[in-house]
Amino acid sequence: MGTFHSDKGDLHGITVVVDTHGSRLYVGRCDTVRPEGVVLLDGDVHDEAQADAHGRRVSKEAWLSQAARFGVWKRFDRLVVPAADVRSIRRLGEVAG
């Protein structure tokens, strides 16, 4: 169940994962899905092409598996994923953790 803003789409208020055609994966609470892109609130973004603080590269799949178990730590109040980058958007709750 999202919140009661019927003009914002079915995913408004739902925690979603947005996969991209590139190396980035986003998780956050969906605000709006617009023709120009997806707006997420209170989220995080993972880039599998970038090494983490320990010098390791973590695949999208591995990062998502962890996120699906417990959620993500909010690093950004607001994230905008350009429509051209979006490969898929789905509920995080539908991802096996």
Next chain:
Amino acid sequence: MPYDPVLVQPMREDMTSMGATELRTAAEVDAFMARPGTKLVFVNSVCGCAAGMARPALRLALRSEQRPEHVGTVFAGQDLEATARARSYFSQVPPSSPSIALFRDQELVDFVPRHRIESRDAPAIAFDLVSAFEALAQPR
């Protein structure tokens, strides 16, 4: 900013009517967590998935004979100090509300974050909770 207390009172009473102890201060949280045995802590919320899914699921699941020995609740966005203190007992997981934490004494055994609640219906969540209660009740 907290909502009008009058508006959230029914959401509080929804929990106390199923036997949950309201924890409104850090001291009350600490006293609750100091009790030996199995515990459930529900992080309540004003959002629709708390009203439509989480609390109805808890009402169903807490009918189980294997329900945790102690059931407590804090209210995110309302009782800020108590919620922060409760979250300090499961600080290894990202904060979300509504959410459900299961403990054996003070050891976190299971955690149901918001995204595992918002996408499902109450009976499905309750089914998983009862399974978690059964696992929690098993001796170590």
